[in-house]
Amino acid sequence: MPELLFPLDSSRRFTDQEKIGHNRWHPDIPPVATVRPGQSFRVDCREWFDGAIHNDDSAEDIRDAPLSRVHALSGPFAVQGAEPGDLLVVDILDLGPIPQEDSGPLAGQGWGYTGVFPTGNGGGFLTEQFPDAYKAIWDFTGQQATSRHIPGVEFTGITHPGLMGTAPSAGLLATWNQREGALRATDPDRVPPLSLPPDPHDAILGTLTGADFDRVAAEAARTAPPRENGGNQDIKNFTAGTRVFYPVYVPGANLSVGDLHFSQGDGEITFCGAIEMGGFIDLHVDLIKNGMQTYGVAENAIFLPGNTPPQFSQWLAFSGISVTLDGQQRYLDSQLAYQRACLHAIDYLTRFGYQPEQAYLLLGAAPIEGRLSGVVDIPNSCATVYLPTEIFNFDVRPSAGGPTRIDPGPGAPRASMS
16 A cells, blocks of 8 residues: 555544645645655545535535535645646546445445535536435445435446646636636626635635735635646546646645545536545656646646546437527537536436436436537537446336336435525
């Protein structure tokens, strides 16, 4: 096992650990450790809400989830010799749920969760159709996931980190805050908001204290969106065997990682659409000096996908075009086309007995494939959703005999309106 550089005690909160991570992006957050090029190391990761979501049959915790706390990130890790303009090479060697802890109150201790966030607290890809909070709990048996809230389904988890990236420079951070603030100003009262401003409330900034803490907390960027440094990209193919090339913006690169997922569908469409968990990740780092200029990777990571792709061979695909539900034509709107494809898949699954929210949760958690299939044929984009048929313990393919009706059980917990 590689050396454990960031241990987490499951009996203590994220802020009460031997080493303190962070939940904001800023160049002045101190590294928790320094590694050398060519080194492998292990990192423990806490589930992104630090235990605020529970293994129960209620969705009130999703409704009231404290978004100001996320993400609970492990790091930063400084890399010896890394300078702005280099590329940081990160290999994902292994990852999984919390080792040797197959039961307990934390996600990753034998279980994980998927949530539909309410419109007033984050929303989701289909928030207009699903404005309320729902939750599904998934139990892990080895690599397999099943849920008492979505019966009739079992699939192999494709574990990956939802979030990994390097620290921004002061100039890049200022760019983020300026452009995201300008976007918010176009519709400042929108729910959910167009972007998240810096928020000192609940900020975790490693070992910073006093005036330094206050300054950084007021400037630091929230970790919710992906940006030029990588960040919360939620790419399900960041599995073991992945090699990522990150731009370096500060001396040491300052790599951070977290938001581990047991599984996820393309898009993580419910916002908390993956099966969220805590766990561990083993990394190996190296450097390509002056790699940003050499390869033209001045922003946004490039990567070689892992060698553990979805273990499925049969799919049922749904398509959508860029026409709204009320029949309004949009011009090559691929986002809308993907929404329509997802809605078609949800409607189809209800014919087998699933409640719409169960189908929505399933599309977020199961390893569906999402594709932009046509983006040039005016006026309609075409997007497709590929649903693996092998995850069901009954036949979901269309047939002359009609759909098999399953018992949906008690359904996914729904939170009452607060």
